[in-house]
Amino acid sequence: MKKILAFLMILGFASSSCEPDDICDPTTPTTPRMLIQFYDIKSPTVLKNVDDLKVIGEGMTEGVVLNPTATGDAKYLANGNNILLPLNTEADHVKYKFILNYGNKNPLIVNEDYLELNYTRVSSYVSRACGFKTTFNLDEENTFLVTDSTTADELWIQYAIATQYNITSENETIIKIYF
Template sequence: MFGKKIKFQNSSRLIFGLILLLLLNLGCQRDDICAESTVITPLLKISFFDNESVGDTIPKPVTNLSVIAEGDTVNFINRINTSEISIPLKTDVDFTTYEFILNARATGDTTSVENSDIVDFTYARNQEYINRACSFRVTYINLEARVEPETPVSNKWIKRIVVDQSTIIDETTTHISIFH
């Protein structure tokens, strides 16, 4: 069995296969996988507060809050009761518009009275290269937010917006406070 000569044709395939295997093994490096601990593009963190509280420090959950991005038909956030949310900002343009719906209707509900306000977020973007696996990360600077005017004015449920952090580099602190 070992005494047989290996034909040149079979040995060339074997050598080619070993070289290919070696190249594939050397081609993968540690930075081909984006680690979970890598900081990526942060979300915009929004906290909701009671507009009538003294000192503006009492969190006030929004009842049945739904959030829809402009031009989208699917709710990004659907009917939750919370005093904090995190939503993405667009990374390809310097503005994002969301519709915030108070008392959003459940599917099939025709009796609930929902109230929606449109909020425009404007900002500048900074792109930084992380590595080959994670690509780019976008951070935001000069964040501004405003509620679009509504007629009648008394229909607005968002009373005011305060930008707490105009630079968004992480998701640990509140960037926007909405008072209702």
């Protein structure tokens, strides 16, 4: 009888250990970031690289990590034609400062513009291991506002357009910025 009881206890402990759904698979879609692409204002179909772009969210001190493989301050700088930005999962509004040519010794070419985004959030359950994810729906009437830190004459972001309003994955361009 004791052997049967011991066997049942061992079987119970073995079957109550980690289940496959206790580990979130890295390929499972989670809260997406927003894909922004940059274009040449003179040739609107041509992608254009930004130089030393730093993006700082309202309330942040360091900035958004745009280059996760870099170290030091370089991880906050983008030098390409697209970036992925996270949206706030606890509010329906976010404001970012886009600093072009960040850290340049010539202060005349460093330019700061602000991008404010309005959206609604939708939370959905993924699994016990992954928890919840949030997707976003940009406000189609009042999607975003682009402003400059000083005057509108100095905007480096000359035009911006939302190409899509539902942010459900990181593979689709949401906003195109022309400069």
